[in-house]
Amino acid sequence: MSGPSDHWQTYHRRWSGLEAPLRPNSEIRARIVDLVGSGSDRVLLLGVTPELALSFENVVAVDKSAAMIANIWPGDGAKRRAIQADWLELDGSLGRFTAAIGDGSGNVLSHPGEIRQLLLTVREHLEPGGRFVCRLYARPEKPWSWQELLDEAAGRATVNFHAFKWKIAMRIAADGGAAVPVTRIHEQFERHFPDREKLAAVTGWDRSVIDMIDTYRGSSAxxxxxxxxxxxxxxxxxxxxxxxxxxxxxxxxxxCPIFACEKA
Ligand SMILES: C[S@@+](CC[C@H](N)C(=O)[O-])C[C@H]1O[C@@H](n2cnc3c(N)ncnc32)[C@H](O)[C@@H]1O
Structure with missing residues (x-):
């Protein structure tokens, strides 16, 4: 769920500063390629993730953000093109695909309604035997408590800030339901970790990476x-x-497992 003021309009500016788990690295890419298998000749990419776009020969990418397409997409080619559209409004006119793939595409929607709609759309766009392969940020059954997160941030960091940010988001989801307005991630971070200078000094996280959380301030996503x-x-x-x-x-x-299945 998002509107004209979601953060995708400016997210591309941060892209080069992202790393796994937020952005796929070479091992994630290789595992997705492996799970799709070699027989896939027409791939639907949910988003414009360049690492995935460049891993397949024949790709149609769908992304609702003109800014992400303009700044992240590696460019159209004979067998590669990006289309600006909402996944939830696809009408079948793109035809059928031998695979649908994504990286966190199931996480940038509201739960459960929009997830259901996305999975129905995927089913509609796959040929029988077509594979759906998508990495998912999956909250553990028992996520870290706030106290554990505070304790973790009181010493030298053992995970990068993006991973820590997702741990906060998963805690929020455990408290209030799987759907998390991104503004809430920002609010709860500010509430629990008000002193960013100190946080950076103690954990070793770069202040500019911590400040990327401000991307979520005021976003409707x-x-x-x-x-x-x-x-x-x-x-x-x-x-x-x-x-x-x-x-x-x-x-x-x-x-952050990779979800995979096949259309019957
Ligand atoms: C594939 S997702 C996840 C990217 C990255 N792994 C992360 O976690 O930040 C990001 C992309 O999805 C796009 N997007 C979000 N909701 C969408 C929707 N309903 N329809 C089409 N594109 C959407 C955004 O514009 C953005 O380019």
Whole structure:
């Protein structure tokens, strides 16, 4: 769920400063390619993630943000193009695909309604046997308490700031439901960690990376951080070979599995 004032209009400015878990690294990319398999000749990319766009020969990328397409998309080619559209409003006119892929695409929607709609759209756009492969930020059944997060930030950091930010978001989701307006991530961070200078000094996180959380201030976007079970509850019938697969060894990788299934 998002509107004219969501943060995707400016998010591209931060892109080069992102790292896993927010942005796919080479191990995530390789695992997604592996799970899609070699037989895929027409791939629907949910978003404009360049690492994924460049991993397949024949790609149609769909993203609702003109700014993300203009600044992140590696460019159209003979067999690669980006279309500006909302995933939830696709009408089938793009035809059928042998795979649909994404990186966190199921997390930038509200839960459960928009997730269900996305999964229905994916099913509609896949050929029988087509694979859906998408990394998911999946909240653990028992996420860290606020006290554990405060304790973690009181010493030298053991994970990067983006991973820590997702731990905060997952805590918020555990408190109030999987759908999390991104403004709430910003508010709760400010509330629990008001002194950014001190936070940077103690943890070793770069102040400019911490400040990236301001991207969420005033944004209308809603993210979601479902548990694996909550995500599966949104999956319509008509899929088989359903599973969550490890996505690598980076910070928070254990809570960022790759969801994969196949249209029956
Ligand atoms: C693929 S997602 C996740 C990217 C990254 N892994 C992260 O966690 O920040 C980001 C992209 O989804 C796009 N997006 C979000 N909601 C959308 C929707 N309903 N329809 C089409 N694109 C959407 C945004 O414009 C953005 O380019």
């Amino acid at each position: 809603v993210y979601c951080f479902p548990t694996r079970a909550e995500f599966l509850d949104c999956l319509p019938s008509g899929f088989r070979g359903i599973g969550f697969h490890p996505s690598g060894t980076y910070d928070l990788a254990e809570d």
